[in-house]
Amino acid sequence: MKKLKVIILTEIISPYRIPPFNCLAQDADIELEVFFLAETESRRSWQVSKQEIQFTYRVLWGLQVGKAYQSAPTFLNPGVIYQLRQQKPDVIICGGWHHYTYWLALVYAQLTRTRFLIWSESTLKDERSDSRYKEALKRWIVSKTDGYIVPGKAQRDYLQHLGANKNSIWIAPNAVDHNFFVSETERYRQNQELLKHKLGMQGLVILCVSRLIDEKGIPELLEAFAQLSQDKPVNLVIAGDGPQAQQYYLYCQENRLSNVVFTGFQPQSTLVQYYAIADIFVFPTRSDTWGLVLNEAMTASLPIICSATAGAVEDLVEDQANGFIVPVKDAARLSQALQCLIADEALRKKMGVRSHQIISNYTPEKMAQGLKQAIQQATSTKKLYLTP
Numbered sequence: 001m002k003k004l005k006v007i008i009l010t011e012i013i014s015p016y017r018i019p020p021f022n023c024l025a026q027d028a029d030i031e032l033e034v035f036f037l038a039e040t041e042s043r044r045s046w047q048v049s050k051q052e053i054q055f056t057y058r059v060l061w062g063l064q065v066g067k068a069y070q071s072a073p074t075f076l077n078p079g080v081i082y083q084l085r086q087q088k089p090d091v092i093i094c095g096g097w098h099h100y101t102y103w104l105a106l107v108y109a110q111l112t113r114t115r116f117l118i119w120s121e122s123t124l125k126d127e128r129s130d131s132r133y134k135e136a137l138k139r140w141i142v143s144k145t146d147g148y149i150v151p152g153k154a155q156r157d158y159l160q161h162l163g164a165n166k167n168s169i170w171i172a173p174n175a176v177d178h179n180f181f182v183s184e185t186e187r188y189r190q191n192q193e194l195l196k197h198k199l200g201m202q203g204l205v206i207l208c209v210s211r212l213i214d215e216k217g218i219p220e221l222l223e224a225f226a227q228l229s230q231d232k233p234v235n236l237v238i239a240g241d242g243p244q245a246q247q248y249y250l251y252c253q254e255n256r257l258s259n260v261v262f263t264g265f266q267p268q269s270t271l272v273q274y275y276a277i278a279d280i281f282v283f284p285t286r287s288d289t290w291g292l293v294l295n296e297a298m299t300a301s302l303p304i305i306c307s308a309t310a311g312a313v314e315d316l317v318e319d320q321a322n323g324f325i326v327p328v329k330d331a332a333r334l335s336q337a338l339q340c341l342i343a344d345e346a347l348r349k350k351m352g353v354r355s356h357q358i359i360s361n362y363t364p365e366k367m368a369q370g371l372k373q374a375i376q377q378a379t380s381t382k383k384l385y386l387t388p
Helices: 018-025 080-087 100-112 132-143 153-161 178-189 192-198 218-227 245-254 268-277 292-299 331-343 345-359 364-378
Strands: 004-010 030-036 056-059 063-067 073-076 091-094 115-119 147-150 169-171 204-209 234-239 260-264 280-283 304-307 323-326
Touching: 004 080, 004 100, 004 364, 018 030, 018 364, 030 080, 073 100, 080 100, 091 100, 091 364, 100 115, 115 364, 147 153, 147 364, 153 169, 169 364, 178 192, 178 268, 178 292, 192 268, 204 218, 204 268, 204 292, 204 331, 218 234, 218 245, 218 331, 234 268, 245 260, 268 292, 280 292, 280 331, 292 304, 292 345, 304 331, 323 331, 331 345
Parallel strands: 004 030, 004 091, 030 056, 091 115, 115 147, 147 169, 204 234, 204 280, 234 260, 280 304, 304 323
Antiparallel strands: 063 073
C-alpha cells in the first residue's frame, strides 16, 4: 500500500512538537515532512536538540511581516508554493490561519486538489482581536478546508462556532515528552529535600511556569500569594522570562515578598527539578490556547490550580478532583484555592494521583494517532474546491 505523503506547516522548531512528529514519521502508512516557517522567534528561549529530530524537515526562507496577539510574529514564506509543487503531498496540514504562508498553502491546495487540514488551538475564551474582518476570514478558510485537527473540547467548540462540520473535526490530544518528564521528575524527587536546600528553599513550594507578562495572570498570582496566611514556610517559584519581569520584581520588593523566587527561563533539562520539588502547580493565565505546562505538571503528579480561561481546562482539570478551577483575574479565589491545598497534605497527594491518571492518555503516541486518523479520514472524503 502506497504511503500517504503529508506535509505539516508550523511556525518554529519547538521541543514540544518533536516527540509526536517523531512518532508520526515512524508510522508505516505515513511519509512525513515538516515545513517550519522560521527556526525560532524572539519570544522563545527554547533549547532545541536537533539530534532528537527523527523526521524530515526544512526551514523555509521567509519574512516576519507583522505581529499578532502577545507579540506573536506573522510570517510570509513566498517560496512555500514552489516547495509544495516540488513535493506534491497528498495532505497539507497548517497549524492555524494567521500566517500569510498558510493562505498561500490553501490556494495551492485548492488549485491542485490536495487535501488541506487546519490544525487549530484557538478557543472562544482567547483574548484575541474581535475584528469582524478577521472573523469573516477565518470562517471563509474553515469553509474551504477538508478537515480540522484540535487538541481538545474548547478548540472543537470554537471551530464549530466558525461553521466547521463536527464530523470533520478530529482530536489529536496535546502532549509533552511524557516518559521524559515522568522518569526525570521521579529521579529528582528521590532527593527532594536536598534539592530544595540546594535551590535555597525550605517548606512547601508553589510552582508557576510562565512567560512574565500580565496576560499569564502573574499580577493576580502575586496578589494571591501576598494574601496567604502563612503559618508554615511557603515559597512561590515562578520559572520563566518576559518583558514585564522588572515590574514583578519591584512588586515583590514593595510588598516584602521575600519568599518569591524568579528562576528565569528554564530548559526542560533543568525545569524538571522544579517540578520535582513542587507541591502545588498554579496556572492563572488570562488567555491561553492550551497550556502545555499543565501536561508537564500533571506528569509530575501535582495538584493543579488553573484559571477557567485556559484552553486545556475542560480536558485536563477536574474541579475538586485533581485541582481547582478559579475565575480569571480573581486573586481572592486564587488565594483561597492555594490556602486550601497548603493546609491539606492528604488532599494534595490525592489530587496529584488523579492528575497523573488523567495525563496518562496525553502522550506523543496518542497525539500521533490523532493526526493519522485525521489524515486517513480526510483522504477518504470528497475534496472541496475554491469558489468565490
